[in-house]
Amino acid sequence: MSFAAQGIDTGDTAWLLAATALVLLMTPGLALFYGGMVRTKSVLNMLMMSFVSIALVTVVWLAAGYSLAFGDDTFGGVIGNLKHAGMSGLGPDSVHGTVPTLLFATFQLTFAIITAALISGAIADRAKFGAWLVFVPVWALLVYVPVAHWVWGPGGWVLDKLGALDFAGGLPVEITSGASGLALALVLGPRLGFKKDAMRPHNLPMVVLGAGLLWFGWFGFNAGSALGANGLAAAAFLNTLAAGCTGLLGWLFVEQKRDGHPTTLGAASGAVAGLVAITPSCGSVSLLGALVVGLAAGVVCSYAVGWKFRLNYDDSLDVVGVHLVGGVIGTLLIGVFAVKEMTGGTEGLLYGGGLAQLGKQLVAVVAVGAYAFLVTYGIGKLIDKVLGFRADEEHEHTGLDLTVHAETAYDHGVLGHGAPVGASPVPSAQKVKSQA
Template sequence: MFDQGNTAYVLITAAMVLLMTPGLAFFYGGLVKAKSVISMMMLSFGAIGLIAVLWVLYGYSMVFSGAAGGAGATEHFIGIDGVIGFDPTLFSLNALVDQANSATKAGYPGLAFAAFQATFAIITVALISGAIADRAKFGAWMVFAGVWATIVYFPVASWVFNFTLGKDGSVVDGGWLARMGLIDFAGGTAVHINAGSAGLALALVLGKRVGFAKGAYKPHNPPFVMLGAGLLWFGWFGFNAGSELAADGTASIAFINTLAAPAAAVLGWLVVEKLKDGKATSVGAASGAVAGLVAITPACAALTPFWGMVLGVVAGAVCCLAIDLKFRLGFDDSLDVVGVHLIGGIVGTLFIGVFAYKGIGLIYGGGFHQLGVQALAALVVMVYSFALAYAIGWIIQKTMGFRVTNEDEIAGIDTAVHGEEGYVLLDERV
C-alpha cells in the first residue's frame, strides 16, 4: 500500500535536488571569465545527461545491490541479474521497473528512491568541474565523468548510503562505512569530500591556468553567482530534508539546520573576508552560503539548531581562509572546490563526532569513538577518490588530452570548444 504523502515528498525533493545542478551551472558560470561561461555551464549539463543515463543502466544496481538497502535494494549488480548469472538485456531497468509496483516500509515506491538518489550522483560529478574551469575539453570531461562515476562515486555511495536498519535503529547490513557507524545523513563524505578530492586531483593533472596568480581572475558575473547560490540553497532543502525520505520530525530538524547553518556561514565568511581583504562581497556571501550548506549536509539531522549555527559560522570562516591554500601550495583549483567542498565536508563530518546530540557526540558523553569513525571515513573517501581521479585524469591527459591549448584558453574556450558565445553584445548583421 502506497503512502501518497511520502511518495509525493520523495518525488518533489528529488526534483529539487536536480535543480541544484543547473543552479551550480549558474554559480560556477558567473565565477569564470565571460569567454568561458558556456563551457563552464556545459560541464554541469553534460553531467546531467551522462550520469542520469549511467544511473539507469547500472549505477543504481551498483550502489544498492544485494539484500542491503533500506529503501528496497535489488539483487542486481552492475546491471546483470545476480553476480554470476548473465543477462545483458536487462541492465538495471528491470530492477527499477520491478520496484515501481512495490512499496517500501515508508510507503513510497522503490522507484521514487532510485530517482532521488540519481540526482545525488549527478550533482556530485558536476561539483568536480569547478576545479578545472577555463581549461578543460568537454569530450575529455565527459569521459572522466563516466569513468569516475562508475569506479568512484557508485562504490563510495554504496559504502555510505546502502544499508538496512534493525529494529533498534542500528545498521545491521549494508556498506562497510555505514556498518562501521558513520553518520552522514545526506552526503558529506560520499558527495562533498568525494568531489573535493577528485577536484584536487584534476587540478594537479591539468596544471595551472595561464597567468595563475592571486587576483588574476575576477568573476565576470556576480549576479549569476548569487542566482546560482539561491537555486542551490533552495534545492538543498530537498537534498538534506529529503534524505529522511519521509515528511516527519527528523526531516524538520534537517530543514531548519539547512536554513540556520548556511545563514550563519554567510556571516562567518563575510566577517573573515572583511578582516582579511577589507570588503564584504556578494561573491563572498554566496560562497559562504554554499560552505555552510556543504558543512551541514552530513550533520543536518544530528545537531540541534544552535550547534548547526555554530557549525555554519565555523565553516564559513574556515572555508574563507582555506580558499587561499591554492596560492600557498601552488595548485590551481579554479573555483575553490577544494576550499569549499573538501574542507567544508571535512569540517561538517568531524563536527558530528563532537557535537552530535542524543549521547553520540563527545560533549554529550559519547566519548571519542564517533569522532574516530567520522575521521576514518573522511580519510578513506579522500584517499580513494583522489588516487583514482588522478589516475583517470592522467590517462585521459596522456591519450586524448584533457586540457585545451594555451591559445584557446587565452582567447576563451567557448568558441573553440562549443562554437558559441555567452554574450553577443553587437548583432553582426547590422
C-alpha cells in the same frame, strides 16, 4: 493491489517527488554559480559541463550505477550487485521503505549528478570538453558509485561496519567531489596566467542567483534524505537554513576583518560553505550544533580558498576550499555535536559520547578522501595520456566558448579576453577545430 496496500505512503512519496525535483534543480543552479565566477570567454563551456553531466550520469546510473550502489552487498561492504542493472525488476509496485523504489533511485540519481558537476569547477577554463565527456561516466562508476555503497548501500562498510554517520552526503558528495577536483587540478596544471592575471568573476548577480538556487534545492537535498514527510525532515530542513545563514555571516566577518569589506562573492560562498558542512550532519545535530557547524565552515573555508596560491594548485572555483574542507568540517563535527534525539542513540563528544564517534568519522573522511583522490588522479592521467585532457594553449587563450562551442555568451564576450581587438568571432570559430 493498491499502492497503499503495498506499504507506500502517499505523503512521504509526495515529499520525495518534490525533493527530487529540488535536488535536480541544484545542477542548473550550480551551472549559474560557476558560470558567473569564470571570465566571459568560458561562460558557456562552464554551463555545458554541468548540463551535460545530467545526461551522462543518468545513463550510467540507470544502466548499472544504482544497482551497484544500492544493490545487495557482494564483496565485504565495498560494492553491490548487478541484480537491478538497467533498472531490472523495479516496477511501480516495488517499494523502498514507504516510497516507490523507482522514486528512491531517481532521488539518489540527482545526488550523483551534482557530485560529478561539482568537480568541473576545479578545472574551469582549461579542460577539453571531449575529455570531460569521457571522464564523467567513468568517474561516476569507479568513484561515486562505490563510495555511495560504502556510506548508504546495504552492507556498506562505512555505515554497517565502521559505524560512521552521514545523513545527506558529506562523504559521497562533498568530500568525494573536493578530493577529485584536487586530483584533476593537479593533472591539468594551472590556468594560463595563474597568480599573475586577474581572474575575477565576470557576473556576480549570476553567482548570487546560482547560490540562491543551490540553497533552495539544498532543502530537498538534506530534508529529502529523511525519505519521508516527518519530524526528522523538518529538523534537517531547519538545520540547513540555520547553517547556511551562519556560514554566510562567518565568511563576511572574516572578509570585513581581513580585507576591510564584505563582498557579494563572499556572501554567496559563505552560504554554500555552511550548506556543505551541514549536509552530513543535518540529521545528527541539534539546532545549536547546526549554527556552530555552519559558522565554523564559513570561517575556515574563507581562509581555505586561499591555500591554492600558497600551495600552487589551481582549483579554479574553490571546489577544494569549499566542498572538500566544508565536507570534512561537517563530517567530523558529527563526532562532537551529535545528539541522541536526532541519531536515535549515538552522541557526540560534547554530549557524553566520548571520542569514539569522532574517531569513526575521521577514519571515514580519510578513507573516502584518499580513495577519491587516488582513483580520480589515475582516471585523469589515463584520459590525459590517451585523449589529452588539457585544452590547447591557443584555445584556452581565446576562450573555450568560441573554440569548442562556436558561441559566445555576450556579443562583446571575446574582445579583450584573448581575441585580437576587431576580430570577428565567426571566422575564428570556423578556423579553430572543436575539441569535443
